Amino acid sequence: MSPRLTRQRHIGAMGYALSVAIILALWQYGSSQAIVPLLFPSPLSTLRVATRLWDEGRLGIDIVASLRRIALGFAIGSTAGIVLGLLMGSYRAVRIVFDPYVQFFRALPALAWIPAAMVWLGTGEESKIALLVYTTIFVVALNTMIGVSSVPANQLRAASSFGCTNWQAFYMVKAPATVPFMVTGMRLAMGNCFSTIVAAELLSPKDGIGYLIFSARTWMQTEYAFVGIVILGLLGLLVDRVFVLAARHLLKRFLPP
Amino acid sequence: MPADSGSIEVRDVSFDFGSGRPAVLQGVDFDVAGGEFFVLLGPSGCGKSTVLNLIAGFEHPTQGTVVAGGRPVEGAGRDRVVIFQDSDSLYGWLTVRDNVAFPLRVLGVAAKDREKQAMAALKVVGLLGHEGKYPRELSGGMKQRTQLARALVLDSPILLMDEPFAALDAQTRSILQDELVQLSIAMRRTVLFITHDIVEAILLGDRVGVMRAGPASSIKETLAIDLPRPRRRGSAEFGALYEQIHQSISDEVQRALQREDSLLS
């Protein structure tokens, strides 16, 4: 790397750090000016509460509980969504049957299902994971379906001129050509999963980051909510980065240059 | 218009994208007289478009000077209008007429005069009847005609054309080439025309500058094309010039390939 590029990168990193510092300072100042400091905790007191919760082991439990649910629901939902999307994209009959439902359920947010899920599946793990599957499946299915229909026609024509059977054209051309769309759908769904799980944990509080945020109200401790929010932001950022990097490395040859 | 307002001087120009990166151009040096049609010809990737960007003022030379119309080039300006290879420079949200009128709008010309001048320019390029369409409704040739009209509404002494016909089909290209010949005779402006097509170069140019293969490219030789216009693609003189330039360019391409081979092995 040339020295100039390295220097530019240093300046970029310093600017980043400076900006974070300014924002934290504004936050600290803002909370010190708040009329009721209890309601607007400073970054320092948020950090204090976070370390205390961590030492008590509660924070770890909540993070693991939420992440485990997301991992499970997201994995099931993505798999099902990809299969559904591929089928809908490839077979007109399947598309005609399922399209109205996919369109409707995509418009009906998972959050609206929370009460129903709790009535049917109880307040335990099943209902939360079912909600996450619901959150994921339609977004992934819809993106996959769009992907199948935008496979370049000449790629399919080339395949058929080599004598590919329909099935071969499906798994040798259509499915791999659709991977970028699946990844896009999954990335969108991942973001929504965080929203769904927080809402579900807010409504049936037992553990998880949503529960942590909820307990702020019970104990009139806004710090709890802020700890939860900061952790959500960090986790979301981290998971998204990991997802993008993993996709870029593992699926490199499927993605556009 | 004073005679030298259309002149271009490129003096010993070098260019790279940041220190430490390989030089794109090294020691490029040529003049274009006012009213002259100068073609810059070279293999792809040799830095032809960079030369044009330097004259247009989009990029700045690392070394050397660029002078247009007697004044050093410091930035983009409407005395040097550019016609881009890709038609993505047309504004998708404006009609053909409004696209052509855009430079006049920048100048503050009243709406009515704008329209009149735009329509006149559209007539010159043969687009009357299409003025209400949006760029995405046009064929590739029509898009390039729109770009040409947009350049013509400004009375700029210099036109900079960056492979304007490269993306068109052969028929449309040869029609537009012939029209450009007629137009350039009629308008007597300076044209700097970039191309990798030898036939196009001979057909259009008063002089042709052949560039070396990059990196660190420069002008290898300059040939005057002393054929009367309109030139016939099939004539013996045309063929002889083609052979001469073809030889000169294929030497460059060979050298570039050998260099890549030695880099790979």
Place this chain on the structure above:
Amino acid sequence: MQALVESIGNGTLITDVAVSVRRIAIGFCLGCIVGIPLGLAMGLFRLVRAFCDPAVQFLRFVPPIAWLIPAIMWFGIGETSKIVLIFYMTVFLVLLNTMAGVVAIPRNQVRCAENCGVSGWQLFAWVVFPATLSYSVAGARIAMGNSFAAVVGAELIAANAGLGYRIVDSSQWMAMDQMFAAMLVLGLLGIAADRVARAISARWLSRYVHADPLGQ
């Protein structure tokens, strides 16, 4: 079905819809008004981008529902807390899309304008803003969809009117038919809102859209 007819008949459902839609409309409009200029500024000026980027990158992963509890503690369980959540979400989606739009302006469009000698203000009003509009609209459309989720989430947990409140209230009384009626209306409303947004884009904004960033 009977419950749907009934609750439309006695007006509760219509009141709920009106309450939710009003919250969305106010939060959404305010979010667009703030998000578009901020996104343009972040796209155009490195200094603004450098300052805002860390905060934006961080906050965009915090779902609006996470702010619900603090919002309630600050603004009470009335209108303000819900509108703030919708505003929050809309701002981020519109801002990020607008910023991406500024970055995606074809370089030749800017060069051509510079070629004509535009002033900074003209470049903004005649090139940057129209070239970015389709991206802002795409962001606003996603935000509109998510607004329904956000408002329902907020109403589920803390409200005394609105579709979300109706859903959770019915479930507590085990009135499942009434709950499904509210959910059905919610889904249809979401679809209708998207259709309206799409129709508006097609009617008045089609010339600004060169490539639909949503790919639909």
